[in-house]
Amino acid sequence: MKADEFYMRRALRLARKGECRVSPNPMVGAVIVKDGRIIGEGFHACCGENHAEVNAIECAIEDPAGSQFYVTLEPCCHQGRTPPCVERLIALRPARVIVGTIDPNPLVSGRGIAALEAHGIETTVGVLADACAALNERFFKFIQTGRPFVTLKFAQTLDGRIATRTGHSRWISSHPSLRFAHELRSTHDAILVGVGTVINDDPELTVRHVRGRNPLRVILDSTLRVPPSSRVLSARDDARTLIATVGNADPEKRRRLERAGVEVLTVPPDGAGRVSLPHLLGLLGERRISSVLIEGGAEVITRVLAARLADRLVVVVAPKIIGRGTEAVGDLGHDRMEQALPLTLRRLRRRGRDTVFEFTVEKNPQPV
Ligand SMILES: NC(=O)c1ccc[n+]([C@@H]2O[C@H](COP(=O)([O-])OP(=O)(O)OC[C@H]3O[C@@H](n4cnc5c(N)ncnc54)[C@H](OP(=O)(O)O)[C@@H]3O)[C@@H](O)[C@H]2O)c1
Known part of the structure; x- marks a missing residue:
């Protein structure tokens, strides 16, 4: 043996x-x-x-x-x-x-x-x-469910903030963590953020600090409020962008985005009229997207955790405290400890001054 x-x-x-x-x-x-x-x-x-x-x-x-x-x-x-x-x-x-x-x-x-x-x-x-x-x-997840494997990743301060009270978040983590984030991106088929992050941070969402392919950039944007000058809308190397929206989004805004070479995908709405994440993941699976890296921001992190959609959680913890600011995870509707999301630590490593926690998100049969 x-x-x-x-x-x-x-x-x-x-x-x-x-x-x-x-x-x-x-x-x-x-x-x-x-x-x-x-x-x-x-x-x-x-x-x-x-x-x-x-x-x-x-x-x-x-x-x-x-x-x-x-x-x-x-x-x-x-x-x-x-x-x-x-x-x-x-x-x-x-x-x-x-x-x-x-x-x-x-x-x-x-x-x-x-x-x-x-x-x-x-x-x-x-x-x-x-x-x-x-x-x-x-x-394994993709072939068994038809849906992509979901990694939820964010960088937070020791006191659990992903941005200051003004929304400023660049940079919470150190340069080695940024390289790690790009390594992680290069191993996923798609990277997904909410339009709030695009408006606040204007990220490029590409793999620049390491060698590797650019994943498909997916933006959740129910009302197509993504600013036309956003970096995610400009083609860079092989990086493509898909805006996920709902059926009643402004047709003129849609046409403008499509003229700029961006795909706009209509997804059924969730109960709040926003892009339904389970439906979107199903549609991405149909396109043979087998893994998605969700990078935030706060509202998206909260919805993904509340709906139990993440398979893996990666949290970069920077040795910093900023006090009041944007909480990484908002209200999950939990009143009692037994409702807490169960996580299993699978890896712990240092990147520069930061600590990177990697967890498996245990599946709970009762979504909140
Ligand atoms: N430290 C980190 O790792 C990190 C990473 C990313 C962002 N951030 C910070 O996070 C902040 C942005 O967070 P945010 O909460 O304002 O915005 P966000 O989570 O990036 O985007 C939220 C927006 O996405 C749209 N959306 C569409 N469908 C959704 C769905 N099913 N669930 C949730 N959102 C959906 C909604 O806008 P519509 O209703 O218009 O569709 C919603 O307001 C910024 O300060 C940024 O710097 C930090």
Whole structure:
């Protein structure tokens, strides 16, 4: 078992190299071992291109027949943009295929393993299963629900403020935290803010401080009050913008935005007449947006938490106190402690002077 974990760990490291470029596909790594030596390895590098198994096979320095074939996710058995990996494996006849997790994609979901076994290839499933599943939590949520994985992120002072009493928030956190924020953006398909943040801060919402692709910029704006001079409306590199609004928004404002090259998407309203977040997430999922980073501001953070829409919470805490100001989280309608949103700490790290908390938001069956 020790050897299985060793090589699966190597496959996991390889898989992570595909982050930022494989979405909405999963990150996958593969390692081929023969006579105790690695003879081939690969990872899924880009959506639409070779899967990890094929890359490992194609760079193998020896015939993989009789080998131990490690892969972090169950090999696919359906024709997608590339042929089924299971067929390649069956043709190669490895002695054993060792899999991290079953692929929750209904088109695969155990069929890949069954096909290998039906052809007499031994399989071992579940090596470093938790780590392999955690690696692809965004893909797993997307493929199982059709909705993107939601990360809610904000930077706050030690006393829980995301802006001063005048709305000034630049910068709460340090430069290393800003780089971290851009790293986080580059790993998501879309980034979402409320129009209040656009009006207050005029952010660009791009990935500038690190290498990486720009996510789709999504602005919640029920009445199309986004200022025409806003930086999010100007095209920058590959950064595209989508304004999510409701049906009764001013048609002239809509046309003006569309003429400026911005997509305006009509979303059903929520009970308050604003953009319904669950509907918007569903529509983004239909466009194969598999992950969304929500960056605020206060009203949006509060609505996302109240509706239990966040899967992961990332809070950058700066060692500063500003007293009265904008609370990061407003009224959630909780009167009793047992109503508190349950969080599980998954990671704690330092970025410059700041502390970054990363939590899983536990699902509560009773939305507020
Ligand atoms: N420190 C940080 O990490 C951070 C990050 C971002 C922002 N901020 C700060 O936060 C402040 C802005 O926050 P804010 O609360 O004024 O504005 P906001 O949360 O950015 O935007 C709120 C606006 O979004 C629109 N909206 C549409 N649908 C919505 C929905 N379903 N739920 C919530 N909002 C929806 C609403 O305007 P309509 O009704 O017109 O549609 C609403 O007023 C600024 O001071 C900014 O500096 C801090």
